[in-house]
Amino acid sequence: MARVQNYINGEFQDALNGATLDNIEPGTGAIYGQLPESDAQDIDLAQTAAQKAFSTWRNTTLEERSAILGRIADLIDEQREPLAKAESRDNGKPLALAMSVDIPRASSNFRFFAQALTQFSSEAHESVGKNTINFTLRHPIGVVGCISPWNLPLYLFTWKIAPALAAGNTVVAKPSELTPVTAHLLAEICQKAGLPAGVLNIVHGNGSSAGQAIVEHPGIKAVSFTGGTKTGAHIASVAAPMFKKLSLELGGKNPNIIFADCDYDKMMATTLKSSFANQGQICLCGSRIFVERDLYASFKTDFVSRVAKLKVGPPSDSVDLGAVISSDHQQKILSYIDQAKAEGGEVLIGGNTVNVPECPNGFYLEPTVIEIKDHHCKVAQEEIFGPVVTLMPFDSEQEVLAMANSVPYGLSASLWTSNIDRSMRFAQQIESGIVWVNTWLNRDLRTPFGGIKASGVGREGGLEALRFFTEPKNICISYQS
Numbered sequence: 205m206a207r208v209q210n211y212i213n214g215e216f217q218d219a220l221n222g223a224t225l226d227n228i229e230p231g232t233g234a235i236y237g238q239l240p241e242s243d244a245q246d247i248d249l250a251q252t253a254a255q256k257a258f259s260t261w262r263n264t265t266l267e268e269r270s271a272i273l274g275r276i277a278d279l280i281d282e283q284r285e286p287l288a289k290a291e292s293r294d295n296g297k298p299l300a301l302a303m304s305v306d307i308p309r310a311s312s313n314f315r316f317f318a319q320a321l322t323q324f325s326s327e328a329h330e331s332v333g334k335n336t337i338n339f340t341l342r343h344p345i346g347v348v349g350c351i352s353p354w355n356l357p358l359y360l361f362t363w364k365i366a367p368a369l370a371a372g373n374t375v376v377a378k379p380s381e382l383t384p385v386t387a388h389l390l391a392e393i394c395q396k397a398g399l400p401a402g403v404l405n406i407v408h409g410n411g412s413s414a415g416q417a418i419v420e421h422p423g424i425k426a427v428s429f430t431g432g433t434k435t436g437a438h439i440a441s442v443a444a445p446m447f448k449k450l451s452l453e454l455g456g457k458n459p460n461i462i463f464a465d466c467d468y469d470k471m472m473a474t475t476l477k478s479s480f481a482n483q484g485q486i487c488l489c490g491s492r493i494f495v496e497r498d499l500y501a502s503f504k505t506d507f508v509s510r511v512a513k514l515k516v517g518p519p520s521d522s523v524d525l526g527a528v529i530s531s532d533h534q535q536k537i538l539s540y541i542d543q544a545k546a547e548g549g550e551v552l553i554g555g556n557t558v559n560v561p562e563c564p565n566g567f568y569l570e571p572t573v574i575e576i577k578d579h580h581c582k583v584a585q586e587e588i589f590g591p592v593v594t595l596m597p598f599d600s601e602q603e604v605l606a607m608a609n610s611v612p613y614g615l616s617a618s619l620w621t622s623n624i625d626r627s628m629r630f631a632q633q634i635e636s637g638i639v640w641v642n643t644w645l646n647r648d649l650r651t652p653f654g655g656i657k658a659s660g661v662g663r664e665g666g667l668e669a670l671r672f673f674t675e676p677k678n679i680c681i682s683y684q685s
């Protein structure tokens with residue numbers, strides 16, 4: 205395995221305190237590497253390097269900046285297979301998923317923002333009749349912090365880093381300590397691509413020490429964070445009084461609403477994915493399934509029989525579900541299933557760990573479908589972030605809309621119907637940042653991405669991300685006519 209080290213000022217190094225954390229492979233449950241257990245000293249070193257690099261990087265021509273980011277994208281593509289193998293091993297996700305989704309998306313993130321930075325523009329406002337012209341500059345902020353979770357490690361890490369760099373900032377970034385390997389490999393790629401020393405600094409370690417030090421550092425002027433809602437609230441409580449710019453992409457409890465008039469086959473195939481892709485560990489998974497009463501019985505039978513055919517096993521094999529991220533997370537998911545039963549839910553399929561003979565200590569779980577009677581139960585209100593969905597019938601549009609909007613979260617929603625009027629009525633009234641109609645996880649990188657309510661503050665994606673990572677300055681000139 206590649207040795208995981210911090211990448212600071214263009215050099216690979218261990219934590220200054222020499223401490224390390226074990227890296228556990230979810231598929232086997234075994235320790236298979238170490239990473240630096242960095243703390244505030246390492247963050248300070250990284251911030252100093254980033255600050256030093258800022259004046260040069262911000263003045264690098266757009267063409268040159270774009271070329272470097274484009275080279276990073278090309279190198280990610282060239283190394284798709286080793287990167288996917290590393291991601292699958294580190295996270296537990298099926299190799300095929302890492303090959304087809306995670307790594308291609310990481311290179312798309314860099315390629316997209318390499319191009320977007322050459323198209324980014326600002327506005328001018330002529331105050332007609334007042335002999336005044338305003339124009340707005342958009343300057344990079346300075347040193348910014350990027351903190352990402354373990355579920356889509358390189359995909360989300362690059363989703364933050366690429367626009368931050370494209371906008372001319374320098375970066376101190378921390379991946380989750382549970383999935384550090386592809387971040388380390390990205391540092392090697394950036395070095396090879398000619399990204400100048402100090403422009404991107406990657407520091408590994410725990411959220412409570414290394415992550416917290418990023419948020420607290422007075423020289424880190426903005427923080428882009430993706431992770432749990434509780435962590436996001438804590439980060440906001442630290443960063444807001446320091447007047448840092450904050451982008452918070454947090455948890456979800458997304459409804460998947462199925463009307464009887466939908467394209468049944470397409471809905472069924474997509475619903476299997478939106479329920480269980482990445483072992484259900486995607487913030488956009490549709491973990492609450494609501495089905496119109498007329499369709500409910502046949503959907504339930506078909507869905508359960510399709511779920512029964514999903515294969516769970518070692519992530520390197522040809523499987524539908526690999527391992528969940530950790531033993532703790534596996535236990536947390538199981539405790540939600542117990543809670544659901546205690547609250548009157550009926551487990552239609554799944555609900556148990558899976559014993560994979562060649563990996564007896566891996567963190568495997570059956571895909572689980574729970575029929576519930578009350579949408580207020582805990583399992584239908586709180587984010588589980590595992591291969592567990594709830595199922596419930598509905599009778600009317602108003603009823604399902606109220607149930608869909610009853611959770612604290614508001615990240616995404618999926619709607620299945622062939623009625624265009626209904627889809628518009630829903631899209632208008634559903635409380636979420638993203639609405640998919642007859643599709644799921646369909647992303648155009650130009651579109652705004654993010655949630656409302658407890659799912660976050662701010663938007664990423666496209667020009668929204670470049671706006672977040674720049675500070676507007678308006679210049680007003682009065683002239684004689």
Ligand code: NDP
Pocket residue numbers: 351352353354355356360378379380381382409410411412414415416417419430431432433435436438439453454455456486487587589615655659660
């Ligand atoms: P966490 O909130 O536990 O951690 C996210 C990141 O924050 C990790 O790098 C973590 O470090 C770090 N962190 C933890 N505490 C602090 C702190 N005090 N200061 C700074 N950084 C800190 O989330 P998970 O990693 O468990 O990810 C799962 C969550 O992410 C789910 O709730 C999911 O919905 C959400 N998510 C949201 C997405 C969105 O776009 N809205 C997309 C993907 C996931 P470490 O892991 O090293 O402790």
